[in-house]
Amino acid sequence: MQQFVSKHWVNIVSFLLVLLVFNVPFYKYPIIPHSGDSMQSLDPSWQIMLNHALLHKYVWGKDIVYTYGPLGFLETRVSYGIPSYVFILFDLFVIVNLFIVFKSYINNASQKWLAVFLLFCLCIVYTMSGSTPWLLMFFIVYWMRRLYDHPNILNYVILVCCISLALFMKLNTGLISIFLFGALQVLMLLQKKIKLLNAGLYVGASAIIILLLAWLLNVSLYGYFIAAAEIVKGYVGVMSIESDKYKVVEMKINILAVVLMMLYGWIVINAVRHKKYEHIFFAGVACIFIVLLRKQAISRNDWGHYLEFFSSSSLILFTGVFTVDAGLQKWLLRFTGMYILLLMLFDARMRTPLVLAKSKIEPKLSYISGIAQYNNKPEEKNSRKIPLNVLLQLKGHTVDVFPWDAACAIENKLTYTPRPMFQSIGAFTEKLQLVNENHLYTKPSDYLLYEYATIDGRYAFFDDCRANIFIANNYKVADSFLMGDRQVLLLKRNGTNPVATKFDTIKTESYAISDKVFIQGSDFIKIKISENNKGRLNTFLNRAQEIKLVMTLDDGSAKTYKTSAEMLQAGMFVAAFIDGNTSFTAYINKGIKRKITSLSLSCHTDYFVKNIEVIRYNISK
Template sequence: MNKLYNSIIQKFTPYRILILFSVLLFLPKALIESPSGGVDPSWKISINMAIHQGLTFGKDWVFTYGPLGFLSTRVPAYIGITPLILYDIFTAGVLVYILRYTFKELNNTVKWFVVPYLIMMSTHNSETTFQLFTFFIFLVFHHYRTKSLFSLALATGISVLIFFIKLNLGIVASVILYCHLFLNIFSDKKSWIKMISFFGFHVLVTTLLGQILHVDLINYVRGALSIINNYNDAMFSVDFINLTARYAYFNVAIASVIIITLAIFFIYSLPTILKSHSDIFILLVMLFAWYLGFKQGFTRFGFAGMSYPFFYGALFVGIAYLFIQNPILKKRLGDVFMVFLFVSPFVSTGLGFSFNKITIPYQDVLFTNLRFQQQVSDQKNRVEYHIDSEIAKSFKGKTVDVVPYEIAYTFFNDLHYNPRPAIQSYQAYNNYLTSLNYEKYTSPTAPDFVLYTTVGPTDVQRYNFWGDSKTTLAMLQNYDYDTTTVSKDTLQIVRKRAKSLQLVKSDPKDLAFRLGEEIQVSQQNKLTWIEVKVNYSLWGKIMRVLVQPPVLRVKATYEDGTTEVFKAIISEIEAGMFLKKLQSNTEAEHFFRTRGQNKSITKLQFLQNHSGFQDDITAHLYDVSFQ
């Protein structure tokens, strides 16, 4: 008996206990996320409904997430919990593989405790793809140093997984993988057969999974690149600074410490880096990975994003530290890591030290009746989003979409969801995306009904009506007003016409004016469409790449002389918008009843903003009618 006891005790070495503890911290705190309503919950439901409806990703459904996005959202609708459990088993196994090497390489009990701390802090505002990306970076570096084919195989598989969960980061992972493979060929000519084999395997598996998961790969990538290109322009936010300035500037100050530390490291160490050729790849990938985390945190600046530049950033630096060979660089990078470690407890993540961060996984399973919890949540949402039964009867056997973003109405009323490709209007923020939606809504496959709500803006001062304006144009052209009903929101219901109206354009004009100049753009009783071209200045372009683009504001004067200031999104106004007022339920009903005869915006004035934009602006506009 004593021998058995001693044997068990001997197996529970400190590093094994820490590995187990780290895995428990890493696993999700809840097995599933119940479907609900709102901006983010709606697109999460939409992924699962798209799979259920057999839609083609990249063609029928265009978003930053892909057909395996449910592994990140953890919404089980139509999918079940089995894929989620299998995914957790896989990632836990990869984490154990990584930590075994990490703890042996560190060989220091004090350093070991840093690992579970960073895992704990990063997973409380976690995103599955960033967790996988962190694994991916480690495995690439591990193969780079050890030539472990198992690590390369895992890295290849994880990059494919990321590609079908969230494409924007999947593209980045694929590019890093390809660079790594060809770097290996360049440094070791004998390895070319193995590296080309892994390249071919990556392409083959991606292609086959694309077929299995109903993905139009070309348009899937094209759509994602379009979203990525203008994400900065449309989705950046200064609300955090305006509403909680003390927290915001405190985090900016901490980020400045990190940026200065990294800058000092690279500038001071540049001669050594140039001599240590084998370390250059690791340092460049580390810096790029941190930059992605920084952009993730500070583009849409808010509490939830702070884990990316600080805690994931610390992990990227720590991973690079493990694999740097030059002793001077290793020591200096260790000092950089210590700065990350020192400032990270002070980061304002919205959780605060009062929140118990050390929690066990799957609490919804362990401490509640999961099935009962789901039933209660479902019933609550079905009551909240209930559409009048008499009106819902008209949807029977028909297809439905929701504008601008409350897709939850289709799910909780069991409607046949038939979305426009760019599924939420705030996300259709450039000409490519809103044109996809226009083509859908004017095609034979257009949804039979559209539910329109005047929900609040995704950002303060963002004018919702200007988002996805070509969808609005298509609704006037191909739909008739049907009725208004009250559910959680007031819904304007429009019904597809038997025959689309012909769009007539009249009185076209081209205008050239300057920032700060007020111009006449429309008249009372005119439905005017305008496309405005505003260019960033050099400073604006630099800020767009480094952190956030500058804010462009526009002062709109209505036909009655009243004025309002909006945040103008340059890719959105370039795609075009109607010069009309639509902000209330009454205005929405009148707009669809009369095909756009709302109060006109008669004058526009684009306001100066810290030299972020070029002074010269051009616009093309014309009046719209329907026959």
């Protein structure tokens, strides 16, 4: 026994470390609150919608527009419609990869027990649940180095598997992975690690695999890429939260990012000195990992996204991408230890040993029980129950839901026919709004469940504004009901042929950014505001500057709402002021009373071009 342990201790320790770090529930079922703020249904709705789209064979990039792909359920762990063996196979893939990476890290270390201790610390600080795309990126970087050192078919296959999973799970990390894979092939060609013919064959085979998977998973790659680019472009402009609540946390993240960048800067200098040019490449890969992780954290600056940085940033230090002599490796190990210590000191959770132990044990017990209970998992249909008289009206008819409560339609077994960007708060740009408007015109639902709601202090009617205008012109209020303590409107389509909305241009004007723009009888206004060089640099390094839209009403009062350059350019309905279900109903019935008299922008003008362009429209049918 002692001889066996002595011979296989690295395997044993690596396996135990994998058991420690593997910390995900076997499945989740979104908790859908029956009452309270409608925002509580936001995350459960998009999570269950991903599964719904996969089950009903929606085409990603056409029928559904989102940055999460058809394998998004592997990140959310939502079990709706997914066989249990799919989760088991994916988890085995993750476990095997973790084992290989951990074993490799220990074997390549000059001080093996120090490496074991550092891996143990990683297992303590890393939270696997909710960060699967970054875990896949971690595997991708590791296998890129393995492929560089040993360009064989097995390493190619595993790397392409990781890239494919990342691509169809969440497009952001998947696209970056494809770019890095292509850059790696160029590096290997330049350093004569691979012949041109072989590189072409491997890249071609990888492309065929991705195209085949796209076909099997109903993904229009072009539409998937373009739509996701639009979402990301709009997201960074408006999704930050206006608060100094996490100012200290963000400062800590910036310090950690700078510390890592200093390490990779030192590695680049050392690589140039010793002509190890592959180290420059892999230092660049590591920097991209950290920059993207930080950008995600500060773009939606809430605790969940900050936690993802604290949890995942140290992963990149364990990929083993730098082959150095024993002396330099000793310094790398010490730096890794210093970084993890700093990470623990900065961790705002400040968990006690007992709480920490429970956080590692309870998910494993939950995982085991989840396997046993999978076929008897709960549903949430009683948490979003639609009154019987409304269900009878909807029977046999197609239904869409505004602004986002897909879970309501799915749990009540409605014939759900959603817009491609199924959450109106995500229609950040004009292109995304046009996609939804075109869907409503060509494939209109018979009924809509409509609730006037938004997030982050925005003006709800400007979320998916063109769709809102189309609805007001083509639907009538058939009923209303309470869902929990919130009123929901039941809208019914007028007739069989929808009426397209026409936007007739009146004129284009130029204003100073600080000027007040009077409505002057316009129905719809677009404002084109552009960042200057300082603003673009600030957006790249941090996040977009906040823009507030100030509306002056006909009674002299002023209302201030959060907006963005993309949303302003998409256009705003200004013929009436709508602030809830009651005024929306009045607008549909042509009885709206409150008017908007002028608009103005409130922002840090130093970050924007001094003049704005205003385009006025009248709306007709």
